[in-house]
Amino acid sequence: MGTGSLQPVAEFLAEAEDLLGNLSQNFSILSDGAETGDVSPDLLNGIFRDAHSIKGLAGMFGFDDIAELSHHLENLLDRLRLGKLPLDNFLIDCLFDSLSALIGLVEGKSVNPELTQDISSSVARIEGLLSSQTGVAENLFAGLHIDPELLGVLTEYEEHRLQDNIRQGHALLLVKAVFPLDSFDVDLASLTDNLKQHGEVVSTLPGQNNDRPDCLAFNVLCGTRYSGSALQDILDDGTIEIEEVVAARVEESLENAPHDQLANAATASLNDDGPVSETLRSFSSTVRVDIGKLDNLLDIVGDLTLAKGEISRIAEELSGQGISLGKDLGKTAHRLERRLLALQSAVMDVRMVPVRQLFDKLNRIVRRMARDLGKNVELEILGGNTELDKLIVEKLADPLMHIIRNALDHGIETGPERRAAGKSEIGRITLSAAPKGSHVAVEIRDDGRGIDPEGLRRAAIAKGLIKPEAIMTEQDLFGLLFHSGFSTRTEVSEFSGRGVGMDVVKNNISALSGMIDLTSRPGEGTTLSLTLPVTLAIIKALVIHSSGRDFAIPLASVVETLILDPGMTRTIEGREVLELRHSTLPLLHLDQAFQIRAEKSESKTRFVVVVGFADRRIGLVVDDLYDQQDVVIKPLGKTLSFVRGISGAADMGNQRTILVLDVGGMIEVALQGGGL
Amino acid sequence: MRGLIVATLEAMDDFTIVEVENGFEALRVLPREKVDMVITDINMPDINGLELVKFIRSQPQYKSTPLLIISTEGSDKDREKGLALGADSYLNKPFQPEELQRLVSQLLD
Structure with missing residues (x-):
């Protein structure tokens, strides 16, 4: 089946990518949970099912390598969810390792379905863990007088969940309900959803209802802190019977039940007679859309x-x-x-998707790279729920990976080096995201060796990029890092490449109308701050006026606006610059740049719009600032593509179209001098 | 997996295959549609395959209908329980299509 046309492979890739994405995210949650000892059976089960689905999917498309590796992974996960293996660091590392191998295999198939990779080391690692598994779990059912017929229909996993509930002193209850054949799935889903708020649903046992052939009877086996009668009161549903299979050792009285749980129970039972939309809620939660x-x-x-x-x-x-x-x-x-x-x-x-999707993937890369480099590094993720346009998240993957690789390879020192510098031996990389108005700020911070600006100056002089007498601020020197081909390391590392990294990063970020800033302190670490628009589809623009014409500037590129005070400007090497706080910004008069005649009102107040593009900032001098507006940018078309400084046109309604400034192009002009 | 089983069975002749999504669907379809053989997985999202076996065997019209369970390698306990509840045979994943075809013909004879 795997040798068919391209379409099936594309289907496989889309499906596999989804499943691997889930695994990646859930492995991270699992890894966090392992530290706090808080791992939910639902999480483990979800992971197990996803691994199982990947195996099935690969089998269907004839990808034996993926099927085999996921088969071993599934075995490992099965032992884990049955409580036969401890959830320790070895196991978590092994999970991440298997996931990386699976991703590698799937990526290979996207290039050529025949491509494969050696999976023997991953398989051996899993088998090693499996063979180390400890003896059988104690039998907690002894002496509890549970109906053997009930135990007879439980899978090994369900028995394990039952034992776990007994171990925690929970009661085991059989909640009995009768539902019509036509709607039992909806009714049952609503009952189980409700029960899950008060405990764990271990198994659902169907049975015949002899009095009513149009109905099915269900016994829902659950573990809970409540006694049968307390749960009966919470559910408050006369049609449900509860049988206590095992009484709770540590019982929670109804009075202690949190108020909202009672409220939930009440609303849930109100909904019990099942509107059709319940089916949608319970059985289908996502739709994949191009x-x-x-x-x-x-x-x-x-x-x-x-x-x-x-x-x-x-x-x-x-x-x-x-x-x-x-x-x-x-x-x-x-x-x-x-x-x-x-x-x-x-x-x-x-x-909008949460950046966590991307951050979790990076987590995996950090683990693997740190191991390969023999460095001990912790990745801290903050603000993973911050949302960004899917397209931006996609395009952010490569630059973020570059930055993190640089941090790991060049930034973070080896253990002994860190100890000698009086730092903790464990390096730390912090990846954070936070909403900032119509932007999202993404920051990558490491506590490594930092960058010495004077070292950069010497390297740049040696490479002939700057003259020895050039006057440069610290910020200017850091800016050199974004210059193509600039690298302070002579040897080529497997990970960070040949110094082509940072200029690629700059280009990627500027293609997203984003800005990038680097700050660093020798010995303390380096921080890269990215400022990104939340979306590219509809952008907020600042409408400005210059010499009788209106223009739009994407707000994502606007750093600040100010009134032009003649005292703030001076001329350096024949160019007009603006002194703003501690930096010097080149100034560009919009009317001069476009060679449109300036309005004859010299005394009139003018404004400066400080715009940024990647790591560069300039001031644009304009006549007036209007309002902010949502605009959809339309390209000018091929015939006008030679026009510099304009990125497109925005329809303002009222049959009025204004031009949108290309900030990147403007900055180039300002820095190089000359006109457009 | 289901797709593979259906494709394998369709390659044999004279069958009408009733394919259902999950255990719940099976509970709904089985009492209404008399089938000559049931094939079920043990791990399903709603009810487990063992419960389905027990349910099927409790229905008078399915007392002696051939019943095949598909189990995962290593889940010996689950398989034993399935057979104890009245399943006629089992097949371990992963399996060759020929094995499935052979078992099905054997059980239907």
Whole structure:
């Protein structure tokens, strides 16, 4: 089956990527849980099922290598969930190692389905752990008089869960309910959801209902801290019977039940007679959508917004002519606008994914790399729930990987070096994300050796990049790191490449209209701060005015705006610069740059918009600042692609189109001098 | 896995295959549709295969219907229980399509 057309392989890849993504995320949660001793059986089970699904999927497509490795991984996970293996660091490392190997295999298939890799070391590692497993678990059922018929239908795993509940002193209850054949799945899902709030559902046993052939009887076996009668009170459902199989050793009285649990129980039982939508909630939770379709949807929303603007204009015109219908139309247009905004934000929301998806993948890379480099490194992840447009998260993967590799390879010192420097032997890399207005700030901080700006200066002089007498601030020197081909290390490392890293990072970040800043202190570490727009689909723009024309500047590129005070500027080497706090920014007059005639009002107040692109900042001098607006940028088309300094056009409604400034291009002009 | 089983069986002749998504679906379909043989996995998301075996055997019309369980290598205990509950035979994953075909013909004879 695996040798068919391309389509099936693409299906395999999409499915496998989803499953591996789940595993990656859940392994991280598992790893955290192992430290605190808090591992939920649902998590372990979910992991087990995903590994199982990968095996099945690979088998279906004839990818024997993936099937074999996931088969071994599944065995390992099975022992783990049965409590036959301890969840320790060896096991967690082994899980991450297997996952990396699986990802490598799947990535190989994306290039060529025939590609394979040697998996024998991963398999051997798993088998090593399996053969070290300890003896059988004690039999906790002895002396408890549990109906052998009940135990007879439980799988080994369910028995293990039952024993675990007994060990914790929980009661074992059989919750008995009868549901109609037509809707029992929905009814049962609602009952189990409800029960899960008060304990663990171990197994669901179906049975015949002799009185009512159109119904099925169910016994839901659960472990809980409540006694049968207490749970009966919580559920407050007359149609349900509860039988106590084993009484609780540590019982929780009803009075101690948290109030919200009772409230939940009450609402859940209200919903019991099952609206159809319950089926959707319980059995299908995600839909995979091509991002192109969402782009299309957003375009339509954009067009609707423009049409709405036109309606508002007509309404105003009518009102102006004293026609009362105009006022009504205006109100309707206003309502339409509110709903359109809601629609727009709903579509945007669909595109948003938590950066955790990406951070967890990096976690895996850090583990592997640190091991290969023989360094002891901890990765701390903060703000993983911060959301970014899916497209941005995708494009952020490569630059983040580069930065982290650099931190591990060049930043973090070896154990003995760190000890000698009086630091903890364990290096630390912190990866954080936080929303910042319409931006997201992503920061990668290491506590390694840091970068010496003077070392950079010497290296740059040696390479002929700067003249020995050049006056450069510390920030300028750090900026050299983003210069293509600049590397302070002579030897080539397997991980960070040949000094092509940081300029690629810069290009990637600027392609996202993002900004990048590097700060470092020798001996203390290095921090890279990325400022990214939340989305690229609809952008917020600052509308400015220069010499009778309006332009839009993507807000993501705007650092700050200020009133131009002649005292702030001076001329260095024939170029006008702005002294702003402790830095010097090149100034670019928009009218001069575009060679449009300036308005003859010299006394008029002018403004500076400080814009940033990657690691560069300049000041744009403009006549006036207008408002901020959501705009959809449309490209100018091939015939006008030679125009510099303009990245596209934005439709403002009211049949008005304004040009959007290409900040990167502007900065190039300002730094090189000359016009556009 | 289900896809593989269905494809393997379809390669044999004279069968109508009723394929269901999970244990719940099986509970709903089995009393209504008389089938001549049941093949079930043990690990399912809603009810487990052992419970399904017990349920099937409790139905008068399925007292002697051939019943095959698919189990995972290493889950000997689950397999034993399945046979004790009335399953006729088992097959360990992973298996060759021919093994499945052979077992099915044997059980239907």
